Amino acid sequence: MEKKIGCYICTGCGIGDALDVKALGNIATKEQKIPVVKNHEFLCGTEGIAMIRKDLTDEGVNALVIAGCSHRVKNEEFRLGIAQMDRVDLRDKCLWVLDVPEGDDTAEEDRQMMAEDYIRIGCVKVKKMNDPNPYEASTPFSKVVLVVGGGIAGLTAALEVARTGYQAILVEKGETLGGQVAKMHKVSPARAPYNKLEENPLPMLLAEVKGNKNIRIMNNTVVQKTVGAPGLFDVTLNHNGTAAVERVGSIIVATGFQAYDPGKLDKKLGYGSSPDVITSMEFEEMAKAGKIVRKSDGKPAKRVAFSLCAGQRDTSHLEYCSGACCVYSLKQALYVIENHPDASAYLIYQEVRTPGQMEDFYRKVQNEGGIFIKGDVNKVTSGSSGLTLEVNDKLLRQGVTMEVDLLVLATGMETTMDTTDPNSASPVGKQVDELPGSILNLQYRQGPGLPSLKNNFPDSHFICFPYETRRTGIYVAGPARRPMGIAATCTDAAGAALKAIQVVESVARGAAVHPRAGDLSFPSFREEGCTQCKRCTEECPFGAINEDEKGNPLFNPTRCRRCGTCMGACPQKIISFANYSVDMIGSMLKEMEIPEADDEKPRILVFACENDAIPALDMVGRSHAGALSPYIRIIPLRCMGSMSLVWIADAMASGYDGVLLMGCRHGTDYQCHNVRGSALAEIRLSKVSETLDRLQLESSRVKMVEVNIMDAETLPQVINGFVAEISALDPNPYKGF
Amino acid sequence: MTYDLTFAKEVYENSEEGHWIKMCMQCGVCAGSCPMGFLGAWTHSPRQLFQMVRAGLRDEVLSSTDMWMCTSCYNCIVRCPRNLPITHIIHGLARYASVQGKADPKQSTHHFAKDIFWENIVATGRVGEAALTMKLYFKDGIGEGIKQGLEMKDSALGMLKAKRLKPLPFRGKIKGYPGFKAMLKKAFELENQKEGKA
Incomplete structure (x- = not known):
């Protein structure tokens, strides 16, 4: 079907008053040869939409350029079922950010030029678009969810999946289900008024899981190997030595935590020196057996001290807070107090961290007579009357000694996940079938584990996408992801279950999951141009691309998040999307008009990330944060990771005086929605000076800045500052070539 | 311990x-x-x-x-x-x-509250400002009292002019003083009862 573009220019919101709309129409009609060009004073209104719809049916228009407001508003109105569409922003990023005093002809002319350029690039963009063909695999997609780990997180996740009507396979390495919670006596309160110990929820949960027809439980089973991609995972499950392959759609990893080894703790805490120094889990088992006694002589333990933060928030042990220990120690203090009316429970703490409703539980324990001492246990000695603790009391500002029957060390949580350093991709061919200690044994080019940022916890964009990992379709729930207590684990498991369902449904439609949820395009690859440089397979933030023996990329479209990092990485420009390509952006920037050097109107190209920088730019006008230079031209990019150096060279050759890249924050506190996109762009940019040197241009003409979505206030300063820097240089000598 | x-x-x-x-x-x-x-x-x-x-x-x-x-x-x-x-x-x-008898009887606020203020108000049923002030100033001896009194003389004169200070120390008892005494007695009784001393 031949493409027929319709260009519709809205004259509402002051656009018609400020701009010469007739001239804009002429750009579309005469210069861009758009067959249908129309104006409307209220395009997003019923009449305006009806006008477009009429053209879609009567005129055979099948591609749209909608010029008006930002693409971030009026989404519902312009959802017309047309894939090839661009929203040209004449209002938020043009009208609203330019300072045009009344009667200032030059400023008015500059504004008109900006609007005309945006019409041009909108038309070019749509011309370069194709309809995406959703990915279809040669084998059927599975919607089964594999849950690895049969503790409270895995059980909850499997149950949530099953209740929604999906099939779950629950794999447990051991003989029995239940995990760590099975060892627990009671649990901290999960419901109002948050001041009563609750019965262990596990028996009820187990009964429900075992009675659910949608859940297949496999005990004594480990995952030997995981091959494939979301919807198409072929997982080798080894049950008692017999391996069988299961096709699943997505995977939830809920392998939980392992308690920090108390043997590694500082000797001053006394673990190992006396049988009466025990860990929280040992105390829990004691309480479950109904015997809170001194291990040394079996006498009842009426005086029990709890050392919170045993090895946690300590750079030589675990540098992080395990989040749940304060609450479970409070719970155990109540065991002691409720066991004997004259018992004493001493909580020796750094800070009592009881987030949310657990503050009420803290009060409960205070009210019941729990004794709170802020400080550290400095020495433990055992004698006939029990243990003697020397505590550095930070509130009394003095050392105190106390005699207790038991000292309970609240040890922290470590993840059971095997993670890999995302920056050291495993070399091809060296991967063995099964790695000791690996949970999923992923057959991915970037390694068998999930990438981690620090402390071996699998990493995700934690602000926007919790439960996520850097491997599409694989979600981690519970303390395997980050330390947490039972209530948080259950919430986490439910969240991961919903994510697991979302991905199998999206994959079945050929659609991406976030951040480009619903995007039907996926990268295509012109094989004959490949030089086996492996940049795409190494750089993909989601490990979506495997490699064959020769080093050719093997795309897994259902793993893909459509960020375009592979496209930006490819030096041969052979990777593209139906609706996004190196050629598209290159043609757009070349289409804009560059004034002669004598006009003294510089042109600065701004590549802005759609996730953070574009919303921040939209907010500049909306929040009256200040005017932007009329010399900038903004092109939105999916992610800075998709930035191709070719565009920089093209921009310089076309006569732009400078290029500003606005990406997300990267590093350990990264905000990039595609994890590594902006970091990779920065690395690529470090090589741009070679290109500029070759063109005999100053390297300061290209600059990358980190923009946060909240940065609207400072953006005018950043942008106008860069424009001023560029204006101080001579004009680009390539203008007019 | x-x-x-x-x-x-x-x-x-x-x-x-x-x-x-x-x-x-x-x-x-x-x-x-x-x-x-x-x-x-x-x-x-x-x-x-x-x-x-x-x-x-x-x-x-x-x-x-x-x-x-x-x-x-x-x-x-x-x-x-x-x-x-x-x-x-x-x-x-x-x-x-x-x-409990643990508080230092010479501690200023303790002394003021327990002895000076209390005695002053119980004697007449109202606060006699001049007497109260004088007792406070002279609590540490005559020399100290004169010194403190002289330090505050400008304030005192100003307050006198503005009729905020009654110069005469004794204005007599309040109306219904016996009732006031009876109330106090009852209050003591109740307090002792509460503290198990009755």
């Missing part, structure tokens, strides 16, 4: 509002809010006193002058995130120390 709860329980049961002390979470907002803290008037902030109660430091707490420095500004009550009536707890501790 430190953190033996005997003293803490004694305070929880006998000192007014003392049972709140166990609910303190030692955040220190009271210490930061107390105007007397900026003047360096106390050695232990309210939260430290509370921890000392919980640690069983009976003598240190009861003989402390810290709780006598409270000006009842109520900043701490307003700000306490745990809603502890700190001002009242402090007053309770002060009174408990006094009742």
